[in-house]
Amino acid sequence: xxxxxxxxxxxxxxxxxxxxxxxxxxxxxxxxxxxxxxxxxxxxxxxxxxxxxxxxxxxxxxxxxxxxxxxxxxxxxxxxxxxxxxxxxxxxxxxxxxxxxxxxxxxxxxxxxxxxxxxxxxxxxxxxxxxxxxxxxxxxxxxxxxxx
Numbered sequence: 001x002x003x004x005x006x007x008x009x010x011x012x013x014x015x016x017x018x019x020x021x022x023x024x025x026x027x028x029x030x031x032x033x034x035x036x037x038x039x040x041x042x043x044x045x046x047x048x049x050x051x052x053x054x055x056x057x058x059x060x061x062x063x064x065x066x067x068x069x070x071x072x073x074x075x076x077x078x079x080x081x082x083x084x085x086x087x088x089x090x091x092x093x094x095x096x097x098x099x100x101x102x103x104x105x106x107x108x109x110x111x112x113x114x115x116x117x118x119x120x121x122x123x124x125x126x127x128x129x130x131x132x133x134x135x136x137x138x139x140x141x142x143x144x145x146x147x148x
Contacts, residue, residue, distance in 0.1 A: 062090035071096050076122045080110050 043052035055061040073095025088098040102114040
């Protein structure tokens with residue numbers, strides 16, 4: 001069963017798509033060219049923010065987001081068990097440790113009960129290693145769940 005007719009969508013937009021592709025080929029700017037700048041501007045405007053950054057794939061997007069919030073080697077990053085492997089890959093690539101948290105059976109979002117348990121365990125391990133307890137802005141929400 002075909003849910004989306006991509007051929008039909010392409011046929012409808014063919015002239016616009018082909019013109020933009022030809023423009024890129026004519027310019028020879030395959031990375032960060034005028035079309036990318038235009039796309040990022042339009043995306044930022046669409047979501048009502050000052051900037052938008054496009055990425056080659058979801059793994060790059062996850063890595064950039066983790067870098068932007070200051071994840072560094074030794075950090076614990078909580079992620080759902082119900083995810084693509086690239087989630088853990090991006091965390092490990094930065095030298096951090098992925099901590100898998102069970103998901104809620106009805107929403108498939110992170111289960112807050114398991115998140116509290118895993119956060120407490122992670123903080124206890126950190127204290128046992130003599131590294132103290134430092135709530136960075138990244139883990140602020142998990143510390144709010146476990147530090148009280």
